[in-house]
Amino acid sequence: MQDMGSRITGIITLLKEEYSDNPKTALHHSSPFELLVATILSAQSTDVMINRITKDLFKKYRGPEDFANAPIEELERDIKSSGFYRNKARNIKKTSRILVEKFNSNVPRTMEELITLPGVARKTANIVLANSYGILVGIAVDTHVRRLSQRLGLTENNDPNKIERDLMEIVPQEEWSNFSHLLIFHGREVCNARKPRHDRCVLYHLCPSREI
16 A cells, blocks of 8 residues: 555645646735635635726725725625625625724735635635735635545545645645646536546546556
8 A cells, every 4th residue: 555645745746737736726916915815705706707807896896905995785796606705705805904993004925824714714815815915824625625635535524625735745735726726627527526537537546546
């Protein structure tokens, strides 16, 4: 039986060959704040949809001050197609106000500060820290990362925070951000929820769930 370290190395190597040596988030942004907003919006939605929304949204609202001062009903209309728009609008507006009042309109650089913001949990904080600041303190666990980690036998947990801890113990820290992105890419393209495409899977020989 291949040891876990070798399996992780094999998984990362194969996925990098398939997708990218330096994978990045698919969410379009030009600043840490834009990535923060886009990631909040992406919950229960797709990156394609969010990129469509933010193309105009980030022209209309230039920074935290604009979002903080926006009438809530107008902001809701602007992001309606993202789903759960009322809750997202409320969180974005509150978060923007906190950034203006407490952080001089800057997105904080620590996990501890980020998760105090409305609508921001560890997944969002990990994405912002890694992609905007190059700070690796954890692994972003979304639905794709959870599903593939379970199928690959890397965790037996369902809770994202427990899955993150499991992955942090076996994935080299310098690969934490890459690993999350690579699993997301593979989850979208090949290892989907309903019917994994085993005939296209570069991880097939490493996957204990290949008989699904």
